[in-house]
Structure formats: C-alpha cells, structure tokens
Amino acid sequence: MKLQKTAIITGAGQGIGLAIAEKLAAQSVNLILNDLEESLVTEACKRISHVHGVSALAIPGDSSSEEVIDELIETAISNFGTVDIVVANSGITLFGAFLEYSRADFLEVTRVNQAGTFFLAQAASRVMKDQPNGGALLFTSSVTAHQSHENLAAYAMSKAALEMLAKNLVLELAPYKIRVNTIAPGATVTNRTVMDPDYEATWSKITPLGRPAAVQDIANAAAFLVSDEAKHITGQTLIIDGGWTSVSPSPYA
Template sequence: MKKNTNHITNKVALITGAGQGIGLEIAKTLAHKGYFIVLNDMEKSLTEDAVKEIIKTTGDRAIGISGDSGDVDFVAEMVDLAQKQFGQLDVAIANAGITLFGEFLNYEPSDFFEVMRVNMGGTFFLAQAAAKVMRQQTSGGSLLFTSSVTAHQAHKNLAAYGMSKAAIEMLAKNLVIELSESGINVNTIAPGATLTTRTAEDPEYERTWSRITPMGRPASVQDIAHAAAFLVSEEARHITGQNLIIDGGWTSISPSPY
C-alpha cells in the first residue's frame, strides 16, 4: 500500500451502502482525512459514480465493489478485496440497510425477513468477517453500525425496521465482550430525519421535519458523517458499545410527523 504523507492517516475503511446519501458522505469525509476507501453499493452505477467523485477530490484513494451486503459470501468478498488491495482493514462501517414500510397487522413475511436479512444479517456478518481480520492486526480496528432513531421511538409503519435497528445496537454492546481484547471498538450511530437524495423526493419532508425538530431542521448528511468519522478515529478508541443519536433533539420530545 502506498503511503501518502500529505494525509492524516493511511488507514483502510470498508463502507457498505455508500453509493449515495449518508454512506457516500461518510466515505468522502474519511477519504479527505486520508483513509483508503472500499466502497459498496447494491447498484453498480451508484458505486462507480461514488468512486469517481471521491477520486476527483482526494486522488486515487477509493475502489468500489457492487453487490448485496446482506449476502454472506459477498461480505467475505468485500473483506478479501480490502486485504488484497490495501493489505489491511482498519474500519468497517455497516451502513447498508433497507426500509420496507407497512402496517403491522398486514406486514408480509417476505418483507419482514428481507429487512432482517439485510439490516441485521448484513451488519452481523460484516462485523464478523472484518473482526477476524482486525484481530490479527496489532492495531486492532473499529466497527461502526448505522442504526436509527426508530430503534428508540415508535414510528408508524416501521415496526420491523425499528426492530432490526434496535437489534444491531444490542449487537454492538454484546461485541464489547468478545472483541475488546483484540483492540476492536464497536459503536453505532442513530440518525434521525436526514436530508438525502432520497428524502428530497418528498416535497414536504424538509418542512415537516424542520417544524418538529427542536434544532429547527433535519440533519444534513455532513452532520451524520462527522459523527461517524469521530467514532472510528483514534480519538474515540476508548469509546465502545455506545450509540450516538444524531437527530437535532427529536427523540427528546418525539412529535409524530403525521
């Protein structure tokens, strides 16, 4: 791996669900801090465009791999790519997830199991594969999972999604027992309403969440990315098993957007 002394670090970060939105912003933020990035998204075009965007501003510091982050074999492929390309893996961020809305009484089993496969399974097995690599490194590593405020407060039509996000927060706590001795810290972030390409498709989204968020606006992707970058940094090495809610105070009062 080529070292670049103009950057703060030369660590390697693998980020799933990073073709757009929060994941892409985390990838860009870490690249600017000197990380080499292995970027994943389900959609090939999003992966390719995201890598090009990072390379344009930070140099040749990113590679992409498209595929299903909920597939165990593909997870192993991503981790292997990071090792083969850069010789190490310092940070793994399980950001990929899906949201399938639906009323509890009518929720389809196929939707339920798909949410659990991607959100819970994708997170669990990325953490497992990455930790196996990190425990062999004298420097250990950092794991970060993307949760949601719906793991803390009820949200209409998101029972399965909220359940999956609460589960990965418990996973982070539990892994403290098994991974701390290997120098691996594990944390989660729980974004609230966030302005992304997807949420911008709703013309009422920003106005609605600005009205009910104590800080007067939904989060930007930069708000989330800065918090993520801190939790995987050297400055946060003694922080583990924790969850950081980034929601402008919404969970403190929890008014419904409906």
C-alpha cells in the same frame, strides 16, 4: 510515519454512506465502497479518487450476501493489507402496518439490516483481531430504535438489534482492540427523502434545532467514532437527530 488506514463502507453510493466515505477520504483513508446500484458506487469511487487523491474501489452487490462480504474483505487485504474501519451502513426500509405486514417483507428487512451487518462485522473482526491496532466497527441504526414510528415495526426492531449487537460485541472484541459503536440518525435530507416535497418543512417544524440533519452532520459523527480520537469509546450509540427523540412529535400529527 502515520500509516494510512483502509475503510469498508456499505450503502455508500449516495446519501449518508457516501457522505461518510467523502469525510474519511478527506482524512486520507483508502476506501472499499459497496452499494447495490453499480453505477452509483462506481461513479462515487471515481469522484472521490479524483477529488481526494485516495484509492477508492467499488464492490457493487448485495451487502448481506456471503460472496459480497468475502469480496469486500479480500479486496481490502489484497490492495491495502489491513481492514481498519468498517461502516455497516446498508439497510432497507419496508413500511407496513403491523397487522398486515408480510412474512416476506419481515425476513427481507432482517436479512439485510441484521444479518448483513452481523456477518460483515464477523468477517472484518476475524482480520482485525490479528492486527496490532485492532480496528473500528460502526453500525447504522435509527431513531426508530428509540421512539415508536408508525408502520415501521420490523425496521425499528432490526435497528434496535444493531445497537444491542454493538453493546454485546464489546465483551468479545475489546481484548483484540476492536471497538464497535452505532450511530442512530434521525430525519436526514438525502436523495431519497427529498422526493417528498414536504419532508424538510415537516421535520423542520418538529425538530428542536429547527431542521432535519444534513448527511454531513451524520458523517461528522461517524468519522469521529471510527477515529483514534474516540479510541476509548466502544459499545455506545450516538443519536444524531437535532433533539427529536427528546420530544418525539409525530410527523403524521
């Protein structure tokens, strides 16, 4: 009998995080979902449980806080007994020109994007190392970690750091059968990006495959990397951008 897995996903109230949650739920994975907005993550859990028949529990709050991280881990263990998959998807984008960028914005970006991911991965790994089958960690980076993008210096730096974190952790986590990988989405149509009426048309023109990604495109890649089908893949970053980083035209041109 195949054991049912448990996944923790942050930033799962909408967009890419929610799409990953729905993809894993369709594969009968139990879920602990986090989002800063309580109403979004609570509604997401209700809908996923109803549609897919899995357990989906909501833990709202700041995913970079020690208290929320502890609650995510403890909820997974107390309800399901294991932490098999962690998708550290939460992140913030604070645009700003480098020469005027504030210290407060810089520290907030690094706190959420880097520290939040680092310490969630650490807490999960402390559990996974004692599990016979280890586990899978997945970080959400960005194409801005690979190509420059105006007014995103701090954000891009934080995302590049996550890719190096995944690579570096291979040395320490592989002996425990813990895999760690990163996805780097490009332009993606989400609840947030559709607020720009020109977003989809602009990125369709400059993306070689002719359109920005749908959240399902990102979720399909994420689900593969945390699955047993990718059990010999670790320390890698998968760019999902329709070919944009190969040519990198600016959306502002």
